[in-house]
Amino acid sequence: MGSLRVEAEVELGTFGLDLALDVEPGHCLAVAGPSGAGKSTLLRIAAGLLRPRTGRVSCGDTVWLDTARGVDVAPERRGCGYVFQDYALFEHLRVWQNVGYALPRRERRARAAPLLERFGLTALAEQRPATLSGGERQRVALARALARRPSVLLLDEPLSALDARTRAGATRELAALLREAEVPCLLVTHDFTEAAMLGDEVAVVDAGRLVQRGTPAALSAAPGSAFVADFTGAVVLRGVARPRAQGLTIVDLDGGGQVTSTDAAEGAVAASVYPWDIAIEPAGAGHTGSARNRLLAEVASVTAVGGRVRLGLLAGQPLAAEVSEAAALELGLTPGTRVAATWKATATRLIPG
Amino acid sequence: MTLFRASIGAALIAALLFLTVPILAIFLDTSPGQLLDSLGDPSARDALLLSLQTTTLALAIILVVGTPAAYQLATRRFRGRSVVLTLVELPLVLPPAVAGIGLLAALGPRGLFGGALAGAHVDLVLQKAGVVVALVFVAAPFYLRQAVAAFSAVDPSVVQASRTLGASEAVTLARVVIPSAVSGLAAGTALAWGRALGEFGATLMFAGSFRGITQTVPLGIYDRFSDDFPGALALSAVLVLVSAALLLSVKLLGGGRGLAAR
Numbered sequence: 001m002g003s004l005r006v007e008a009e010v011e012l013g014t015f016g017l018d019l020a021l022d023v024e025p026g027h028c029l030a031v032a033g034p035s036g037a038g039k040s041t042l043l044r045i046a047a048g049l050l051r052p053r054t055g056r057v058s059c060g061d062t063v064w065l066d067t068a069r070g071v072d073v074a075p076e077r078r079g080c081g082y083v084f085q086d087y088a089l090f091e092h093l094r095v096w097q098n099v100g101y102a103l104p105r106r107e108r109r110a111r112a113a114p115l116l117e118r119f120g121l122t123a124l125a126e127q128r129p130a131t132l133s134g135g136e137r138q139r140v141a142l143a144r145a146l147a148r149r150p151s152v153l154l155l156d157e158p159l160s161a162l163d164a165r166t167r168a169g170a171t172r173e174l175a176a177l178l179r180e181a182e183v184p185c186l187l188v189t190h191d192f193t194e195a196a197m198l199g200d201e202v203a204v205v206d207a208g209r210l211v212q213r214g215t216p217a218a219l220s221a222a223p224g225s226a227f228v229a230d231f232t233g234a235v236v237l238r239g240v241a242r243p244r245a246q247g248l249t250i251v252d253l254d255g256g257g258q259v260t261s262t263d264a265a266e267g268a269v270a271a272s273v274y275p276w277d278i279a280i281e282p283a284g285a286g287h288t289g290s291a292r293n294r295l296l297a298e299v300a301s302v303t304a305v306g307g308r309v310r311l312g313l314l315a316g317q318p319l320a321a322e323v324s325e326a327a328a329l330e331l332g333l334t335p336g337t338r339v340a341a342t343w344k345a346t347a348t349r350l351i352p353g
Numbered sequence: 354m355t356l357f358r359a360s361i362g363a364a365l366i367a368a369l370l371f372l373t374v375p376i377l378a379i380f381l382d383t384s385p386g387q388l389l390d391s392l393g394d395p396s397a398r399d400a401l402l403l404s405l406q407t408t409t410l411a412l413a414i415i416l417v418v419g420t421p422a423a424y425q426l427a428t429r430r431f432r433g434r435s436v437v438l439t440l441v442e443l444p445l446v447l448p449p450a451v452a453g454i455g456l457l458a459a460l461g462p463r464g465l466f467g468g469a470l471a472g473a474h475v476d477l478v479l480q481k482a483g484v485v486v487a488l489v490f491v492a493a494p495f496y497l498r499q500a501v502a503a504f505s506a507v508d509p510s511v512v513q514a515s516r517t518l519g520a521s522e523a524v525t526l527a528r529v530v531i532p533s534a535v536s537g538l539a540a541g542t543a544l545a546w547g548r549a550l551g552e553f554g555a556t557l558m559f560a561g562s563f564r565g566i567t568q569t570v571p572l573g574i575y576d577r578f579s580d581d582f583p584g585a586l587a588l589s590a591v592l593v594l595v596s597a598a599l600l601l602s603v604k605l606l607g608g609g610r611g612l613a614a615r
Contacts, residue, residue, distance in 0.1 A: 049513045075516040082517040088510040092532040101528075102518035148519055 001025035002060015004152045004184040008045045010052035012038055017052075017208035023152075023184035030199025031188045032231070038208040039188035040085070043154045046186060047082050048075035059151050059184075081150030081183075085157045087141035089129040096125040098140050102148035112147065119143040135166040142177065153178075155187040159194060168352040171197055172268075192216075192232050193272060193351075204228050220275065220320040221312025222303045229305045234272035234349070235320050241265040241350060248292075248345060255316035260292040261348035270351045275310065277347040278321035280331060283338040291342040295319065299337040302328065309333070313341055376593060383583070383590045391587030399565045400573035401591060407481065407569060408549040411488035415545055419496050420538070424526060426497075427504030438501070445494045449554025452491055456559040460486065483560035484567050488549040496545040503537025504530065543603040550596045570595075 007020040017038040023029040031039050044050035046057055048064060051072060057065040064073045090098050099121070100112035116122045119139040129137060138158065145153065158174060159167050175198055178185050189195050195202045196216035203213040212224040216236070223229035239253040249261045251271050259271050283296055297319060301312035309328040313319040321341055391397050426438060444452060458464050460477055470477065477483040507530055515525040531538065553571040560567040562576060570592045577585040
């Protein structure tokens with residue numbers, strides 16, 4: 001098992017893509033950025049479906065592409081498991097034939113069976129893709145990509161073709177699969193929350209350039225630019241939800257603390273809140289006002305991003321808040337300051353997962 | 354009912370009548386007895402057999418060469434591609450007599466390649482092989498056009514998926530592209546076969562009309578029409594039935610597989 005390294009320069013209409021990324025085996029790097037940032041192009045280059053003007057792609061010690069040395073291994077000999085955005089299933093083949101496509105003809109049925117079983121597709125084996133739901137199609141695409149034991153896994157917006165109801169479950173299943181994967185996984189998405197839930201690390205890409213790379217919490221806490229600050233959007237806190245009276249839900253956070261939401265949920269959830277919805281007050285102040293959520297935290301980082309200040313907070317789980325420069329000065333916020341982060345239950349979204 | 358609705362309805366009825374009445378008339382003017390009699394006529398049987406032989410051979414050539422050529426045209430972007438597309442479609446609008454003259458000028462004894470063909474002891478003019486050449490020339494564009502359209506409609510990401518799953522370009526063509534395009538390819542085959550079965554002018558000029566050698570059913574009909582009109586009618590009825598049966602079976606075959614693919 002080796003790391004995946006992709007370096008590429010390529011013209012893309014109005015801008016050029018110029019990226020260098022590496023992913024270790026067993027890790028998932030989520031490349032996130034707005035639509036048209038060149039994310040899919042990166043995957044296509046890694047898989048050999050697109051040849052960049054200059055570039056180098058390697059997996060462990062094997063070089064797949066080196067434009068300087070004239071090396072360009074054909075896609076069918078790279079061993080990439082690729083999950084396409086719309087899943088690109090073979091509509092003329094049955095589910096088991098789709099899953100077994102990469103396997104030798106004689107062993108196809110026998111070796112497809114355990115994969116069908118693992119992805120809950122056994123009952124659908126004889127169906128054609130047209131009869132499947134979005135979630136089932138996604139599972140066929142995943143099973144098909146894993147059948148040949150790929151040396152890397154490439155996923156292009158693996159959840160975007162799903163409706164909201166299906167997405168929560170599919171996200172959970174995909175996150176579990178990526179945690180178990182022993183190969184490097186490169187995933188692209190336009191949604192930071194999705195990137196944060198699926199990736200060990202997130203690389204934010206804009207207009208063909210890498211803007212910032214780090215763990216989801218680090219990016220939220222200390223965004224390198226206003227673009228990253230806006231793009232990271234909500235902070236995600238994990239916990240277990242239980243309903244309470246008056247339409248409220250309590251979430252016991254992993255690592256301590258509680259938050260309250262007006263969303264209904266039960267069991268494992270991700271609670272999300274936007275940094276600009278979080279107010280900061282001195283730790284000693286009493287709990288007043290309508291905000292139902294109050295977490296004691298220590299300021300870990302203070303980052304100015306274009307007239308506002310992003311605070312990285314440690315409160316059991318990493319948290320980020322955004323305040324004005326004036327407020328940061330008045331409260332004397334520096335790393336190490338003890339503060340209380342407060343926000344309303346109505347600003348807390350709960351995502352099953 | 355508005356005037357507009359009434360007039361488009363009338364237009365459809367007029368078109369339907371105009372296109373079906375001549376075909377119906379062939380059967381109304383031919384008694385089943387005459388039909389059977391004409392099949393008993395050895396010259397009619399020869400013509401029918403020859404038509405089936407030559408069109409089958411021509412179609413085989415068109416499919417084997419045309420399918421990869423159409424795939425190339427549908428998937429590769431190269432300089433002059435639109436010129437090439439227009440050139441291969443040109444025979445569609447060529448009058449059959451012009452096609453015949455063109456074939457003679459290119460492959461006839463005194464044509465461009467006449468000397469080379471004679472040197473290789475290949476004799477096309479007034480031969481069965483000449484019939485096949487004429488049929489391929491006039492029918493191939495019908496298949497090519499449809500096949501290019503069918504291949505262009507195949508989702509490129511499905512082709513790429515096949516490549517990442519370890520299939521070479523050739524294997525992908527066989528396992529994914531052709532099965533995905535099969536209903537379009539079948540429609541093209543049916544059109545080309547229909548055109549080949551009805552081919553008259555180019556065959557007459559290039560291969561002539563010799564009973565048992567180059568006289569296909571359309572030429573046989575023309576041969577009879579001056580002195581044996583009922584015989585010509587009966588042979589026409591047979592040709593209509595044979596073409597309809599062939600086209601229907603090709604369409605059903607492709608359509609059925611295409612339906613299953615969807």
